[in-house]
Amino acid sequence: MKTISLMGATGSIGTQTLDIIREHHEEFKLAALSVGKNIELARKIIIEFQPELVSVQDYHDYNTLKTEFPGVKFTFGEEGLIETAVYEKSDILVNAVLGSVGLNPTLQAIEKGKIIAIANKETLVTAGHLVVEAAKRNHVPLLPVDSEHSAIFQALQGEKEKNIERLILTASGGSFRDRTREELVNVTVEEALQHPNWSMGAKITIDSATMMNKGLEVIEAHWLFNMPYEKIDVLMHKESIIHSMIEFHDSSIMAQLGTPDMRVPIQFALTYPDRMPLPSANRLNLAQVGKLHFQEMDVERFRCLKLAYEAGKIGGTMPTVLNAANEVAVAAFLEGKIHFLQIDDLIEKALSIHQMIDHPSLTTIQEVDKETRQYVSSLL
Ligand SMILES: NC(=O)C1=CN([C@@H]2O[C@H](COP(=O)(O)OP(=O)(O)OC[C@H]3O[C@@H](n4cnc5c(N)ncnc54)[C@H](OP(=O)(O)O)[C@@H]3O)[C@@H](O)[C@H]2O)C=CC1
Ligand SMILES: CC(=O)[C@@H](O)[C@H](O)COP(=O)(O)O
Numbered sequence: 001m002k003t004i005s006l007m008g009a010t011g012s013i014g015t016q017t018l019d020i021i022r023e024h025h026e027e028f029k030l031a032a033l034s035v036g037k038n039i040e041l042a043r044k045i046i047i048e049f050q051p052e053l054v055s056v057q058d059y060h061d062y063n064t065l066k067t068e069f070p071g072v073k074f075t076f077g078e079e080g081l082i083e084t085a086v087y088e089k090s091d092i093l094v095n096a097v098l099g100s101v102g103l104n105p106t107l108q109a110i111e112k113g114k115i116i117a118i119a120n121k122e123t124l125v126t127a128g129h130l131v132v133e134a135a136k137r138n139h140v141p142l143l144p145v146d147s148e149h150s151a152i153f154q155a156l157q158g159e160k161e162k163n164i165e166r167l168i169l170t171a172s173g174g175s176f177r178d179r180t181r182e183e184l185v186n187v188t189v190e191e192a193l194q195h196p197n198w199s200m201g202a203k204i205t206i207d208s209a210t211m212m213n214k215g216l217e218v219i220e221a222h223w224l225f226n227m228p229y230e231k232i233d234v235l236m237h238k239e240s241i242i243h244s245m246i247e248f249h250d251s252s253i254m255a256q257l258g259t260p261d262m263r264v265p266i267q268f269a270l271t272y273p274d275r276m277p278l279p280s281a282n283r284l285n286l287a288q289v290g291k292l293h294f295q296e297m298d299v300e301r302f303r304c305l306k307l308a309y310e311a312g313k314i315g316g317t318m319p320t321v322l323n324a325a326n327e328v329a330v331a332a333f334l335e336g337k338i339h340f341l342q343i344d345d346l347i348e349k350a351l352s353i354h355q356m357i358d359h360p361s362l363t364t365i366q367e368v369d370k371e372t373r374q375y376v377s378s379l380l
C-alpha cells in the first residue's frame with residue numbers, strides 16, 4: 001500500500017489522480033490533500049476518500065469544513081499546502097496544484113524524502129535548478145506526470161541520458177492551430193478553451209492555445225532530463241497520439257503512444273518502476289486512427305514558444321519572470337480583462353525590463369515572482 005498526499009485534488013489532474021486511487025484502492029491510500037476554492041467538490045472527496053488532513057485555500061472555508069468534519073484535521077493557505085506536501089504518513093506527493101505556489105511545498109517535501117510525482121510544471125519552470133538540486137541531494141525521485149515528459153521518461157527506461165541526441169516534444173497546436181496570428185485578434189475565452197484533444201484545466205488550455213504550454217514544457221524537459229535547450233525540439237502533431245520522442249545518437253527514435261488520457265502518466269508515476277493494468281483505459285487502435293500528421297513548428301506564429309526558449313537559454317531568474325507574467329496574463333484573459341494577443345505582449349514586456357539574476361535562491365525567486373506579478377498587474 002502506497003500512501004499519497006495530493007495537492008490540487010479538485011483540479012483536472014487531481015480528480016484523475018483520484019480516479020486512479022479509486023480504481024486501485026487496494027494499492028493506494030489518500031492520506032492528505034489540498035483543494036483551492038471548490039468546497040462542494042472537496043466535501044464529496046472527503047466523504048469518499050476519508051483523508052486525515054485537508055488543506056483549503058481560504059480561512060473562511062477552513063472554518064466551515066472544520067465544523068462539518070470534526071474527525072479530519074484541517075489547515076489552510078500556503079502553510080496548508082506545505083503541511084499537505086510533507087504529511088508524515090505519506091510516501092508520495094502528487095503535485096497537481098496550479099502555478100508557482102507549488103514550489104515551496106515541493107521543496108519541503110523533497111527535504112522530507114517524499115517521492116515527487118510532478119504535474120505542476122510552473123514549479124519546475126520558475127525554479128527547476130532548486131528542485132533538481134534538492135532532489136539529487138536527498139536521493140528523491142522526481143517522476144514526471146506531464147504527458148510529454150512521462151513519454152520521454154518511459155522511452156528512457158533501460159537507456160542512458162548520455163546516448164540522447166535530442167528530445168522531440170510533440171504539440172497539438174491548441175485551439176487556434178489552424179488560424180493565422182491576424183485571425184486571433186478577437187477570439188473569445190470560450191473559443192480558446194476548446195482544446196482539440198485534451199480535457200484540462202482552464203489555465204493550461206489557454207497555455208496550449210498560445211503555445212506557452214510547449215514553452216513551459218521545453219524548460220521542464222531541460223531540468224527533468226538535464227538536456228541543453230539546443231537538444232530539445234518541438235514538433236507539431238495534431239492527433240496527440242505520440243506523446244513525445246527521444247532520438248538517440250545512433251539515429252534510433254523511441255516514441256511513447258496512447259490515446260490522450262492523463263490517467264496513464266499519472267498511474268505510471270504512482271506505480272513506477274512497476275506498471276499496473278488500467279482496465280478503464282481507452283486503448284489505442286492505430287488501424288482506426290489511420291494517419292498521424294507532423295508539421296514543423298512556426299516560432300514566429302507562436303511567439304510564446306520563442307520567448308520561452310529565449311528565457312530558458314538566458315536562465316537565472318528569466319524563466320521565473322516568464323512564468324509569473326504568463327500566470328497573471330492568462331488569468332486576466334480568462335477574466336475578460338485583456339485580449340488573447342495581449343498575453344504574449346505582456347510577457348515580452350516583463351522579460352524586457354528584467355535584469356537577470358544568476359543562480360537565484362528561493363528567496364530571490366519568490367521576490368522576482370512577486371515583483372513580476374505586480375508589474376504585469378499594473379499594466380492591465
Ligand atoms: N490538466 C492536464 O491534463 C495537465 C495539467 N498539467 C499541469 O498540472 C497542473 C494542474 O493543472 P490542472 O489540473 O489542469 O489545473 P486545474 O485548474 O484543473 O486545477 C488546479 C488545482 O489547484 C488548486 N489551486 C489553484 N490555485 C490554488 C492556490 N493558490 N492554492 C491552493 N490550491 C490552488 C485548484 O483548486 P480549486 O479548483 O478547488 O480552486 C485545483 O485543485 C498545472 O501545473 C498544469 O500545467 C500538466 C499536464 C496535463
Ligand atoms: C496533457 C498534457 O500533457 C498537456 O500538456 C497537453 O500536452 C497539452 O497539449 P498541447 O500543449 O500539445 O496542445
Ligand SMILES: [Mn+2]
Binds near residue numbers: 146147148217
Ligand atoms: Mn503536456
